[in-house]
Amino acid sequence: MQFVGILQIRSYDKVKEFLNEEHVGRLSSIDENGFPQIIPMNFVFLNDAIYMHSHVKGEKLENISRNNKVGFEADRELEFLPSYFEDPHNASLADTLYISVVIKGMGVFVSDREEKTLALNGLMKKYQPEGQYDPIESDMRVLDAVSIIKVVPQTIHGKYKIGQHLNPKDRMELAKNILKKNSPTSKKTLKIMGFEETSDGLRMIDEPVW
Missing domain, CATH: 2.30.110.10 (Electron Transport, Fmn-binding Protein; Chain A)
Structure with a gap:
């Protein structure tokens, strides 16, 4: 529950x-x-x-x-x-x-x-x-x-x-896997999750709370 x-x-x-x-x-x-x-x-x-x-x-x-x-x-x-x-x-x-x-x-x-x-x-x-x-x-x-x-x-x-049930480490690992999989929806999904792709890799810029 x-x-x-x-x-x-x-x-x-x-x-x-x-x-x-x-x-x-x-x-x-x-x-x-x-x-x-x-x-x-x-x-x-x-x-x-x-x-x-x-x-x-x-x-x-x-x-x-x-x-x-x-x-x-x-x-x-x-x-x-x-x-x-x-x-x-x-x-x-x-x-x-x-x-x-x-x-x-x-x-x-x-x-x-x-x-x-x-x-x-x-x-x-x-x-x-x-x-x-x-x-x-x-x-x-x-x-x-x-x-x-x-x-x-x-x-x-x-x-x-969108990954809010995971701890920060696991959420980052999930985001990296999504980016690597590179599906047609991956970048939009990462944005919804609160991640941004930078020159240094993925960075969480927002903690979406709905």
Whole structure:
């Protein structure tokens, strides 16, 4: 339990920052047979709620109409840590650095045109930050052609694993191994971990606390 506590994201600002950066989340609803249905969705986190747009018909809409208790999840794998980082023979030592947020809440269909406009413009701003479009207005017919699903959180739980559970020596050794492995994400992962590559080697310049 103590280890789990170390991995918990305690900063709400960090949760919001993470959700604003992620492009795909997963919405879970309960189908007519009582099974969870999980669907990847584009989303935006606005005013402490998740907004998603959808076709006006579909199984997930039927599920939420029947039972509005839903789940939502977004995650990012930062770096896979091969077992040989610690032992060339013991495969059980393989691990992953990651960030994740899990929300439990109520699914709501937004009918207010101003709120639908807010959600659609929020989605455009997130996914097309370069602009080059006319903002959506509340009197546009497109609002009638889409459903907006709003997830009102009851609980939000975030976890992150970036080496904070290790002592300084082991954390530095992990960072060196990540740099040596040179994966496509290694330098970004090291920055998130608080490391900087200098002419004298790796140096920890920050102690990220989420």
